Amino acid sequence: MKSVFRGFLLLAITLVVVLVVNTVRFESKQLNVQVVPVPPLTNLALEHFQQAVRIKTISFGDTIPPDSSQFFAFHRFLRSAYPRVHENLALEKVKDYSLLYKWEGSNPSANPIVLMAHMDVVPVEPGTESIWTVDPFGGVIKNDTIWGRGTTDDKMNLIAMMEAVETLLASGFTPSHTIYFSFGHDEEIGGAGAIAIASLLKSRNIRASLVLDEGGIITLDKVPGVSQPVALIGTSEKGYLSLNLSVEVNGGHSSMPGTETAIDILSRAILKLRDNPFEAGFSKSTSDFMDYVGPEQPFLQKMFFANRWLFESVIIGIYEGSAGGNAMVRTTIAPTIFNAGIKDNIIPTIARATINFRLLPGDSREAVIEKVKYILADDRVRVEPTAFGNEPSKVTPTDGIAFKAVERSIRSTFDNTIVAPFLMVGATDSRHFSEVSDQIIKFSPMSDPIGFHGIDERISVDGYRHGIWFYEQLIRSFNE
Numbered sequence: 001m002k003s004v005f006r007g008f009l010l011l012a013i014t015l016v017v018v019l020v021v022n023t024v025r026f027e028s029k030q031l032n033v034q035v036v037p038v039p040p041l042t043n044l045a046l047e048h049f050q051q052a053v054r055i056k057t058i059s060f061g062d063t064i065p066p067d068s069s070q071f072f073a074f075h076r077f078l079r080s081a082y083p084r085v086h087e088n089l090a091l092e093k094v095k096d097y098s099l100l101y102k103w104e105g106s107n108p109s110a111n112p113i114v115l116m117a118h119m120d121v122v123p124v125e126p127g128t129e130s131i132w133t134v135d136p137f138g139g140v141i142k143n144d145t146i147w148g149r150g151t152t153d154d155k156m157n158l159i160a161m162m163e164a165v166e167t168l169l170a171s172g173f174t175p176s177h178t179i180y181f182s183f184g185h186d187e188e189i190g191g192a193g194a195i196a197i198a199s200l201l202k203s204r205n206i207r208a209s210l211v212l213d214e215g216g217i218i219t220l221d222k223v224p225g226v227s228q229p230v231a232l233i234g235t236s237e238k239g240y241l242s243l244n245l246s247v248e249v250n251g252g253h254s255s256m257p258g259t260e261t262a263i264d265i266l267s268r269a270i271l272k273l274r275d276n277p278f279e280a281g282f283s284k285s286t287s288d289f290m291d292y293v294g295p296e297q298p299f300l301q302k303m304f305f306a307n308r309w310l311f312e313s314v315i316i317g318i319y320e321g322s323a324g325g326n327a328m329v330r331t332t333i334a335p336t337i338f339n340a341g342i343k344d345n346i347i348p349t350i351a352r353a354t355i356n357f358r359l360l361p362g363d364s365r366e367a368v369i370e371k372v373k374y375i376l377a378d379d380r381v382r383v384e385p386t387a388f389g390n391e392p393s394k395v396t397p398t399d400g401i402a403f404k405a406v407e408r409s410i411r412s413t414f415d416n417t418i419v420a421p422f423l424m425v426g427a428t429d430s431r432h433f434s435e436v437s438d439q440i441i442k443f444s445p446m447s448d449p450i451g452f453h454g455i456d457e458r459i460s461v462d463g464y465r466h467g468i469w470f471y472e473q474l475i476r477s478f479n480e
Contacts, residue, residue: 019307026306028295030418031404033411036473041465045163046146048081049464050139052155053148059120059188066120071097071185074119082162084169089181094200097185098193103165105178112178112206113478114436115471116194116213116429117158118187121150122453133456147458152449154214156459158183160445160467168472177209177478187429190388194429201436208437210402212474213430215442216422217449218414225297229417231410234424234442235403236285237431238327239359239392241368242336244352245269246382251349262351263340269381270335270353276375278331278368280316282308283361284395285423286328290315292398292420327425331360331368354386358425361392390431394438402439409474413445413466445470 055074059066078099079086090102097119105112124136134140134147141147161181180201184193201208216232223230247262247269282290287308294305304311319325326332333355340351357368365385373383396402398421407419424442433440445467451457 019303019310023299023303023306026295026302029292030296031407031411033408035415036412036469038413038466038469041461041468045468046141046461046464048163049146049151049156049159050141051077051081052159053139053146053150054137056137057119057121057150057185058123059186060123062189066097066185068097071119075099078162082166084166085162088169089165092200095185095193095196098197099181099183099185100197100200101181101183103175103179103181105175107176108178110177110478111209112180113210114180114182114201114206114208114212114433115161115474116182116184116211116433117161118154118184118191118194118214118429119158120185120188121153121155122188124149128455131455136457141461144461145458146461146464147456149457151451151457151459152444152446153452153457154187154444156446156449156464156467157214157444160464161471163468164471164475167468168475173476175475175479179475179478180206180208182429184429191429191432195432198432198436201433206436208433209439209478210405211430211433211437211440212402212406213428213433213440213442214444215424215428215430217444218410218417218447220448223293223420225301226293226418228296229414229447230293231414231417231419231443232289232422233403233406233410233419234285234428235288235396235398235421236283236361237393237424237426237428237442238331238361239357239363239365239390240427241357241359241365241389242386243355243357243369243372244382244384244386245355246350246352246384247380248350248382249380251347254345254347257347261347262349265378265380266338266340266351266353269376269378270338270355273333273355273372273375274335277333278360278363278371280320280326280329281360281362282312282316282329283423285361285421288398288421289423293418296418324425327358328423329360331363332358334358359392361395361423363392365389365391390427393431393440394434396438396440400439402437402441405474405477406441406443409470409477410443410445412473413470414447 056070057074092100136149139148182197186193215234218229218231247266249262290305294302319329336356337354341348430440446463449459
C-alpha cells in the first residue's frame with residue numbers, strides 16, 4: 001500500500017514539476033519596438049472624417065440597388081479632399097462604385113501590398129433615429145468623440161489611409177513596394193465589389209506580400225487576466241453557410257389538426273440541430289492567441305495556456321461559457337428565419353426556416369451539410385444551401401512578413417499594447433483575396449469602438465489620430 005502511495009506521490013510531484021517548468025518556459029512573444037510619438041491631428045483631417053460620415057453610402061440589401069448619387073458624392077469628396085492622392089495614384093472604378101487606387105513603387109521586383117476598407121455602411125434601423133444621441137449622419141463631434149453611422153465600420157479605416165497617403169506624398173515619400181488601396185462599395189451585403197477587384201488583381205498576376213482589411217481591434221476589457229490593451233490581429237476567418245430547411249405535409253383547417261404539422265416537424269428539426277452542437281476544438285489562430293497572450297497573464301492562467309495538453313477541456317469549458325467564446329471554438333448553429341402560415345385558422349402545408357452556420361477552420365461546407373442531414377435523419381426535411389457562402393479562410397502564419405509588419409506597426413503606434421493573433425468570427429471583404437495573397441491580416445487600428453451596426457456608433461478623436469499614424473507607420477515599414 002505504501003509503495004502504491006509513494007508511486008502516486010511521485011507521479012503527482014512529476015506532474016507539478018512538468019507544469020511549472022512549462023509555465024516558466026512560456027516566454028513572451030512581444031516584439032521589443034520603440035513607440036514613435038503620434039503627431040497632433042489637424043483640423044482638416046478631422047473635418048474630412050466628418051464629411052465622410054455625412055455621405056449616406058448605405059447598403060440596404062441584396063434586392064435594393066445602391067443610391068448612386070451618394071456613392072458618386074463620396075467619390076467626389078475623396079477627389080476634392082485628397083488632391084495629391086489623385087494626382088499621383090492611378091484610379092480605377094470597379095463595378096461602378098468600388099475604387100482601386102495604385103501607388104506605384106520604386107522597386108518593380110518587390111511584391112505589392114493591398115490595403116482594404118469599404119465605403120458602405122448599414123442602415124439606421126427605422127424608428128431608432130430618436131434614440132441616437134446625435135444625428136446618425138451628422139458627423140458630430142461630442143465629448144472628444146466622432147459620432148455617426150460608419151465611424152467604426154468602416155470609414156475610419158478608409159479615411160485614415162487616405163490621410164496617411166496624402167501626408168506621405170506631401171513629404172515627398174515614395175514607396176518601394178507598389179501599394180493598392182481597395183475600397184469596396186458593398187461589403188455589408190456580400191462584397192461583389194471586392195470580388196471584382198480581387199478577380200482583376202488576379203488577372204494581372206498580382207501576388208501580394210500583405211492584404212490588410214478591417215477586423216480585430218485594440219481592447220482593454222475583452223481578454224481576462226490582462227491589464228494592458230490587447231491588439232487582436234485576425235489571422236483567419238470562419239466560413240459562412242446558410243441552409244434552407246423546408247417541410248411540406250398536408251395542412252388544412254385548424255379545427256381539425258393532425259398529430260403532426262409542418263411547423264411541428266420543422267421546429268423539432270431545428271431543436272435537434274441546436275441540441276447537437278459541433279465538436280469544440282482550437283483552431284490554429286486560437287492556439288496562436290494563447291501562445292501570445294498566455295505569457296502576459298497571471299501565473300495560474302499562464303499555466304493553463306502553457307499546458308494545453310492537460311487543460312484543453314477546462315479551457316474549452318471556459319470558452320463555452322459565453323456566446324463570443326463559444327464561437328471561437330466550434331462551428332456555430334443559429335436559426336435566423338422561420339416562415340409558415342398565412343392565416344390563424346389554416347394549418348400551413350409548407351414551413352421554411354433558414355439556419356446560419358459559421359464554420360470553424362477545419363470544417364468544410366460540404367461536411368457541415370452532410371452532418372446536418374445525419375443529425376436530422378428525416379427525409380421530410382429538405383436541406384438546401386443558399387447561394388451565398390464561403391469556406392473558412394486559410395491561416396496567415398505569425399512568422400510571415402504580413403503579421404510581422406502589422407505587429408511592428410501596432411507596437412510602435414500604441415504604447416504598452418500586447419499583440420495577439422485571433423480567429424475572426426465575422427466576415428470581411430478580404431476573404432475574397434485568397435488567390436491574391438496567402439498573407440491576409442484582419443485588423444482595424446481602433447481602441448474599443450462603440451456601436452458596430454447599432455445605436456450611437458462612435459470612435460474617439462484620439463483613436464482616429466492613432467489610426468492615421470498606424471497606416472503611415474505600416475506603409476513606411478515596407479521601405480525598411
